[in-house]
Amino acid sequence: MKTNLNNMNQILFVVDMVNGFCKEGAMADQSIMHIVKPIQELCEKIKPENRYFIADTHGVNDIEFTAFPQHCVKGEVESEVIDELKPYIQTPIIEKNSTNAFHAMKDHPALKDSEIDAYIITGCCSDICVLQFALTLKTYLNAQNIDKKVIVPKNAIETYNAPGHDAKQMNEVSYNLMKAAGIIVVDELN
Template sequence: MDVLVVVDMQNDFVSGSLGTKEAFDIVPHVVGRVVEGLNRGETILFTRDTHSPDYQNTQEGRRLPVPHCIRGSEGWEIIPQLQEYAAHPIDKPTFGSTDLGALLRARDEDLRRQGKPGVEKVTLIGVCTDICVLSNALLIKAFLPEAEIVVEAACCAGVTPQSHETALSAMAACQITVLRS
């Protein structure tokens, strides 16, 4: 089974309080990759950064004092171009989602019990390369050490272009396949 994970393609990261030109620019590539994944028969999963109104009282909020992705707000929503594909996003209160890792491991084990190949490849796209994409790629690698973990650089954007590149290098060093274009 091949899985495509779309990380945090939410209004606040594309056009809202933490939006960047780079995040805005990858939107057509991400939409195209999701459609391509559906046509290939990949399982598509979305994550959604999710904070409560007391975000600024959390450790993350004290270090990044920009309220964003507050549950129920417009900024929390998946961008309009992807909403039709993201029926049940996995809400995550922090950078990486252990729920996502556990879900993927459970699917892998279930498939193997049925005598089928398990989760063979997990591809990640989305934002921010240097925070949530990196965190989730490493978590998935820990939950599924034998699966190929892939990050498609052209469908990711970091906080800055430099931190995007730094994160891609770090993931490559951790045996994550980084596809460049």
């Protein structure tokens, strides 16, 4: 299913499309790179001031490293947005030190903009950072009685493959959890 962006004022969030998840390091899976083109295409359709890039950016002693290997340490190349998407960055990068971006931006003006009809979430990982951000954003909007759509295009999110972590299976689980929460999960946006 395709969903049309016409007649909607939207914000695009690009979650964790950083070197440390896409190209190099303990958490990287280069197969995630296949979603770059759909993200670029969405960036071209969204006003530059409505595109927000969120980057995993950790201190060397962050508690998250008890659950995951050390990755995306601030100041290192792993925490940088991949070169293929850098030309689309027009707003300050939102740095996060947990799997849920909402905690880094709960007071961000993008979430308070009354002119916005929809929030589009792209990036990786579908079953961790994208899922947590989408669910928290949707429940925040519900709790505040704010009628805005949260949209996740399947062709612009991905997760990693690893022993015991099958990307295809985890993507399906993520789609179903998001749909059950009232998030609009579509094949792609045009």
